[in-house]
Amino acid sequence: MLDPALSAESHCEDLRPDEWVYLAEGNLHVLLAYRGQCARFRDHVLRLLKVRHGGEEKALYDPRQERHYVEHVVGPVLGHQYLETGTSLTVTPSFLNEVAKQIMPHRPARRALYDLDNTACTVECLRDLTRFFPPMPHATLTAQSTCQLTLEIKPKAGYHSRSRLVPPARRFKFQESRFSLMQRYRFAVLETQALEPEWGDLREGPNWGYSPPDLFSGEVEKMTRTLQALIRNPQNFCQVFVGPRLVYGRGERQVGLARNAARQLLLPGGACAEGFGAESEEDPMDILMEAVAQVLQQECLLPRLLSLQRLDVLDVEGAGAVMERLVGLCGGGEGSGPGAAARGGLTSSPAWDRNGGGGAGRRVDVRDGAAPGGGAGTGPMRSTRKHKEALATVQRLSQAECLFLLHRWLIALGASDCSIMLAIRRCPDEAAPPLTRFSPVLGQDAYSLQPLESFCQGASEPGLLSFRPKPPAQGGRERGAVRLAYAMRVVDLGPKPPTKILSKAHLEDGIIAAAQKAGSSAKGASQRSSGAVSTH
Ligand SMILES: O=P(O)(O)O[C@@H]1[C@@H](OP(=O)(O)O)[C@H](OP(=O)(O)O)[C@H](O)[C@H](OP(=O)(O)O)[C@H]1OP(=O)(O)O
Ligand SMILES: Nc1ncnc2c1ncn2[C@@H]1O[C@H](COP(=O)(O)OP(=O)(O)OP(=O)(O)O)[C@@H](O)[C@H]1O
Known part of the structure; x- marks a missing residue:
């Protein structure tokens, strides 16, 4: 239920579709730029929701909820000087239908698979950041x-996973960035599929040079x-x-x-x-x-x-294990009522708690080397033991502790x-x-x-x-x-939906297998084409 205070900024507007043009889009939103004469909208964009598709449901459907999350959960950490929060407008379904027709020829094919959601009439109006510049001193x-x-x-993610919930055979994740793993995976998948123009030089090989941890x-x-x-x-x-x-x-x-x-x-x-x-x-x-x-x-x-980003102490595999524990505590399978109940607990905006949730954070810390009395032994046996201990710890988590960890994992995913x-x-x-x-x-x-x-x-x-x-x-x-x-x-700082947790955990085996298979061929391709990816 939307907090009534959040509705205060919503206005009904009679917008003209022909004054808005296609600007850009991501997975979930289409951005329109204003080209009309109205001073109020000059140098502004509209951010419209697309229909949600399998496993990618919007975390919080109403953009006012998203703004609330940005302002009150991640905003205080980042600093308000870095945020761009707009206002909400109510548009009509016919505006959305008209705009959808108009922009269709300009949308990239892979994005155009999902149309505008013509029931999502509350939209965001933001400054166009390609035109906006604050007044000079x-x-x-x-x-x-x-x-x-x-x-x-x-x-992308600037940290390395440290979770003991990562199985020992996959501890290469402790050294390799998520970006690099996904590059290998994408190269493997895209080698066998039609390449999308957006991926540009990926056809020449993964980008080994860009490293989020370095950035x-x-x-x-x-x-x-x-x-x-x-x-x-x-x-x-x-x-x-x-x-x-x-x-x-x-x-x-x-x-x-x-x-x-x-x-x-x-x-x-x-x-x-x-x-x-x-x-x-x-x-x-x-x-x-x-x-x-x-x-x-x-x-x-x-x-x-x-x-x-470092609020992720679980890794995607650990997040899957904790979500399964939460679903179990709610009494059933993910797809069932209890599964939905488990997700329900995760859709409220978590409060930012610097003290680690009153100690819950310390009790359930599953980062490698974080357990008190880490114990003797080194190498693979120690890793295996720690992994088992971490899995056992998950089985002892309370519902509140699962929510605590998963909320943070979702914040990290968004960041x-x-x-x-x-x-x-x-x-x-x-x-x-x-x-x-x-x-x-x-x-x-x-x-x-x-x-x-x-x-x-x-x-x-x-x-x-x-x-x-x-x-x-x-x-x-x-x-x-x-x-x-x-x-x-x-x-694009909005909250990620709880459905991401299990869907990403289920994809992880495939990602790792494809990335491992692609490892050497991807490196070879990259070396062969190291000159070809230059912008010169
Ligand atoms: O999984 P990743 O790291 O490839 O990230 C996805 C992004 O891919 P990319 O940044 O191009 O690698 C992906 O970006 P694109 O659609 O490829 O531009 C989305 O941002 C996706 O998030 P959501 O499903 O729209 O909430 C992103 O999914 P999440 O991982 O954030 O759930
Ligand atoms: N205020 C803005 N001004 C100008 N361009 C913007 C603005 N906000 C977003 N964009 C452009 O639109 C693109 C898509 O926006 P956004 O990231 O919000 O979409 P999304 O569908 O939520 O993304 P994702 O695929 O990551 O889920 C951005 O990558 C950026 O190029």
């Missing part, structure tokens, strides 16, 4: 606006290298928008446009582009990734996102599947007065005597990075610094 208000490049990154490492060198590997083979995990237009990633291959935008942003000529001319052999996308790594390192978002939208603009140049940070508390002059080199973004003001590209490896002149303003928001 006071000193730069007069500056002419420059090209805006927006990078979307889906960072979350906090070490700028590692972050840079891994982002450079991602931009070379972006698949579904990285997109570049120039202005509002998607030019590169998700099947778009206009890397020249992305490269030009990066060049303009970073090297527009003049004193600040010193040492870096158009004749340079270096790829501006690589330089852009240097800047992106520095932005990500200076902001708090990634460590906070990682802390949410491992969100996207970061990072809009970057070139700050006005040398001639402009020094950039100062506006402080709503102290007033605009608080820092004006001390021009800031770099600072983090606020909820309504951009961050600033004073960026000096590394000199080229082959020698070259020292480069001047450029000042980049940026705004970063996280999208």
